[in-house]
Amino acid sequence: MQRGTNHRGNFTRSERNAGQQSPVRSATRHDGAEFLIAPFLERPRIAYFSMEIALAAEIPTYSGGLGILAGDTLRSAADLRIPLVGVTLVSSRGYFRQEIDGAGRQIEHPAPWDPAQHAEPIEAKSVVKVNGRDVRVAGWLYIVKSATGGTVPVILLDTDVPENDERDRDITHHLYGGDTAYRLKQEIVLGVGGLRMLQALGFHIRSYHMNEGHSALLAVELLRCSHRFDRRHSDTPGYNVPGVRALCRFTTHTPVEAGHDRFDWGLVQELLDGYVALDVLKELAGPDRLCMTRLALNLSDYVNGVAQKHAETSRKMFPGCEVHAVTNGVHPRTWAAPGFAALYDKHMPGWWLEPQLLARADQIADEELWAAHEAAKARLIERVKTRCGVALDSQWPIIGFARRMTAYKRPELLFSNIEWVRAIARSHPFQLVLAGKAHPRDDSGKYAIEDIHRHIRTLDGMVRAAFVPDYDMTVALDLVAGSDVWLNTPLRPLEASGTSGMKASLNGVPQLSVPDGWWIEGCIEGVTGWSIGGDGETENGGDASSLCHKLEDVVLPLWHGERTQWIRVMKGAIAKNAAYFNSHRMLRSYAIEAYLR
Numbered sequence: 001m002q003r004g005t006n007h008r009g010n011f012t013r014s015e016r017n018a019g020q021q022s023p024v025r026s027a028t029r030h031d032g033a034e035f036l037i038a039p040f041l042e043r044p045r046i047a048y049f050s051m052e053i054a055l056a057a058e059i060p061t062y063s064g065g066l067g068i069l070a071g072d073t074l075r076s077a078a079d080l081r082i083p084l085v086g087v088t089l090v091s092s093r094g095y096f097r098q099e100i101d102g103a104g105r106q107i108e109h110p111a112p113w114d115p116a117q118h119a120e121p122i123e124a125k126s127v128v129k130v131n132g133r134d135v136r137v138a139g140w141l142y143i144v145k146s147a148t149g150g151t152v153p154v155i156l157l158d159t160d161v162p163e164n165d166e167r168d169r170d171i172t173h174h175l176y177g178g179d180t181a182y183r184l185k186q187e188i189v190l191g192v193g194g195l196r197m198l199q200a201l202g203f204h205i206r207s208y209h210m211n212e213g214h215s216a217l218l219a220v221e222l223l224r225c226s227h228r229f230d231r232r233h234s235d236t237p238g239y240n241v242p243g244v245r246a247l248c249r250f251t252t253h254t255p256v257e258a259g260h261d262r263f264d265w266g267l268v269q270e271l272l273d274g275y276v277a278l279d280v281l282k283e284l285a286g287p288d289r290l291c292m293t294r295l296a297l298n299l300s301d302y303v304n305g306v307a308q309k310h311a312e313t314s315r316k317m318f319p320g321c322e323v324h325a326v327t328n329g330v331h332p333r334t335w336a337a338p339g340f341a342a343l344y345d346k347h348m349p350g351w352w353l354e355p356q357l358l359a360r361a362d363q364i365a366d367e368e369l370w371a372a373h374e375a376a377k378a379r380l381i382e383r384v385k386t387r388c389g390v391a392l393d394s395q396w397p398i399i400g401f402a403r404r405m406t407a408y409k410r411p412e413l414l415f416s417n418i419e420w421v422r423a424i425a426r427s428h429p430f431q432l433v434l435a436g437k438a439h440p441r442d443d444s445g446k447y448a449i450e451d452i453h454r455h456i457r458t459l460d461g462m463v464r465a466a467f468v469p470d471y472d473m474t475v476a477l478d479l480v481a482g483s484d485v486w487l488n489t490p491l492r493p494l495e496a497s498g499t500s501g502m503k504a505s506l507n508g509v510p511q512l513s514v515p516d517g518w519w520i521e522g523c524i525e526g527v528t529g530w531s532i533g534g535d536g537e538t539e540n541g542g543d544a545s546s547l548c549h550k551l552e553d554v555v556l557p558l559w560h561g562e563r564t565q566w567i568r569v570m571k572g573a574i575a576k577n578a579a580y581f582n583s584h585r586m587l588r589s590y591a592i593e594a595y596l597r
């Protein structure tokens with residue numbers, strides 16, 4: 001970036017900022033976001049909209065896999081210099097910080113963060129009408145930086161400004177907080193406010209990528225604009241639907257029904273009254289309720305699912321829609337533990353830009369690979385000691401399991417037959433580390449956390465086990481790198497992709513998983529990891545016993561046996577899976593197949 005070439009302009013901007021301090025704008029010195037944005041306006045960009053983006057470990061603007069994926073996408077774009085601009089909500093009170101009480105219950109605390117510490121305030125504001133009131137949408141500029149020198153701007157939308165009505169200032173506070181009306185307000189700010197902010201800043205957008213349906217109102221805003229600009233090529237009188245479709249791309253992320261936002265038309269009318277003709281909206285988003293997924297599907301000319309199987313499932317859910325598949329990936333540098341990154345730097349220089357090079361992992365000496373693993377494992381053991389007070393033993397294998405705690409992920413599957421688990425541990429000792437947050441309103445997810453704690457107490461003495469509270473990016477890296485086996489037990493076909501197993505692969509940790517999501521593509525039995533159960537879709541009990549059998553007969557005996565045989569599987573995970581299931585490969589697919597249309 002051409003920093004310093006315009007130092008005087010920069011100084012003037014700082015002075016002006018200093019003159020308009022407010023409680024929200026409490027930062028002391030800024031380059032001025034508009035000055036920093038200027039270089040990003042020089043060429044057309046892809047606008048990447050996402051309700052959550054995991055920008056950095058210390059910024060709690062994400063809840064799980066969707067946000068991690070968005071962050072990894074932008075980190076890859078910076079590495080590869082693919083011109084994107086990210087748009088999301090500032091979520092200034094975060095998602096939540098998880099505490100576990102003595103009874104194993106989840107307690108939620110706010111997780112506030114100060115955008116001024118990480119981002120520059122943007123002077124431009126956009127205005128959206130919500131509930132008949134003007135809501136001013138301010139913003140912050142965060143810049144994702146790569147070691148290549150590549151950068152990607154991210155706009156964090158913020159309604160907490162003094163000009164706004166008290167009732168509107170909290171719209172961008174809580175990620176996935178509040179009720180349905182709160183969610184719709186957030187989605188108006190994200191879609192409509194975000195699009196207007198890009199316009200106000202002077203971005204030249206060549207296409208819009210909606211990462212999940214939350215941002216679909218951006219397409220409605222484009223539609224509203226088309227009403228003024230172009231009535232020529234329209235199949236809906238007055239609106240240029242084909243023109244909007246030509247600009248939009250949509251990635252759907254879940255085959256779980258509850259994962260698709262739906263809003264009553266009454267609520268939509270109350271909040272968005274007169275915004276776009278209601279009959280037109282109903283035609284695009286469904287007669288009964290406004291379905292954000294349907295809206296996005298109908299207003300995009302490229303739609304994809306996040307794994308082959310998920311695309312197939314989505315085609316069944318949305319008959320008549322062409323749904324492509326771009327299988328997810330994880331960001332190479334972000335998800336390789338320091339020891340593994342150093343190993344790859346040594347043996348496969350350039351791997352972090354061309355992760356295909358990891359296909360040569362079989363050339364790494366066994367001792368070197370094992371030493372990197374032991375270092376990562378020591379780090380995990382240390383964290384478990386400080387966070388949970390549980391002493392794990394580096395001599396024994398660790399089975400890791402961490403993800404959002406929600407019913408379809410079946411976090412309790414391993415404990416279905418506790419006597420069997422005990423028997424396995426007697427013949428082949430192993431240890432367990434688990435982590436994960438349940439959404440504050442997901443009672444079954446919260447119950448699962450309590451239940452896991454009960455099981456941990458039951459197993460005491462036989463299997464050392466710990467639940468690490470407050471699962472986040474930092475805990476995730478320690479877990480995926482420091483475990484010996486990564487466990488994944490979703491109810492088929494509800495895991496759209498899953499990405500934590502990809503992170504494990506990048507650190508030579510083989511996965512043991514139900515064949516769902518990316519694992520259908522990634523599993524080569526005994527070579528990259530192992531699968532659990534058959535191809536059936538709902539055989540809960542079958543999966544539980546299959547899991548115990550695999551652990552008892554295959555996975556643990558292999559770990560306790562010849563080390564070289566185990567290391568061969570570790571290398572298989574890196575060479576065959578990490579080399580492919582990374583976000584560079586994923587973003588290059590999006591660039592060619594979705595963005596360049």
Ligand SMILES: *Cc1c(COP(=O)(O)O)cnc(C)c1O
Binds near residue numbers: 404473476
């Ligand atoms: C990777 C990651 C996830 C997603 O993991 P899945 O296996 O896809 O469920 C969720 N939360 C955090 C903090 C992560 O790092």
